[in-house]
Amino acid sequence: MKLIFAGTPEFAVPALDALHAAGHEILAVLTQPDRPAGRGQKLTASPVAARAEALGLPVHKFLKLDPDARAVLSALEPEIMVVVAYGLILPQAALDIPQHGCLNIHASLLPRWRGAAPIARAVEAGDPETGVTIMQMEAGLDTGPMLLIEKIAIDATTTAASLHDQLCAIGGRLIVDALTRIEAGNLPALAQPAEGVTYAKKLSKEEARIDWTQPAEVIARRIRAFNPAPVAWCELGSTGAGERIRFWNARALAVPSAAVQPGTVLEVDSHGLHLATIDGVLVITELQKPGGKALPASLVCRDWKLAGQRFS
Incomplete structure (x- = not known):
């Protein structure tokens, strides 16, 4: 499929790699602008930006998805957009650009742990399991219909770091499966249940x-x-x-x-x-x-x- 990929941290890199390896046409990669990092606070590209450039993919580092940015995306005529921890809120006008809308790789079993830090909050809460949900995006915060789900156990040895690595690998595999099934017209959406909603607030020092x-x-x-x-x-x-x-x-x-x-x-x-x-x-x-x-x-x-x- 012809797609736009939007992501920023290391968690999003396996999905970008998986989509590229599967032969999808990645028209553009959206990621956060370079940020100061390290002791020297040198401006550093995001992990997704660095990987996209290594793959020879065009990269856009919009500060916001304003009308000018959306015009750039519309001109690409994408069939779908894949979003993984991008860091910018997509307005409805941006969600409407791709023919098949926007899919999100979310690191929890929705509707549990909507929000910014689902991996850490699942470990902190003592959840016995978590997983990855491929979700059709809408204007609400992680409220869209669910397309694919895969579960994974959490035990007394699990850290957020180890869980992160497992979940991002699952996310890369699931998103490729999702696009294959969308192309075949065989991926029904399931509305999230109204009960069991929790929010994973951002971690603080x-x-x-x-x-x-x-x-x-x-x-x-x-x-x-x-x-x-x-x-x-x-x-x-x-x-x-x-x-x-x-x-x-x-x-x-x-x-x-x-x-x-x-x-x-x-x-x-x-x-x-x-x-x-x-x-x-x-x-x-x-x-x-x-x-x-x-x-x-x-x-x-x-x-x-x-x-x-x-x-x-």
């Missing part, structure tokens, strides 16, 4: 600080949900001026709570750093000290005198 008043399981899920960003953190020491330590991975132990304050170091063993919580034990399996890299906690803490100290 403020919520990444560990709340030691929460149970071990809740803290462990939040740590896994905030990997790779914004990364959960706390301070070593109770004064509020200690070292800021980032926790990248964790699991909860169903054992009686220790008679010490939450955040207190209980032990370090080959499994990681054991910390007291209000209801049990939190095992930090991967952490990062200031100026260092994220490493297995058992390795980082091996020569670090932490016994009896407390994270706050």
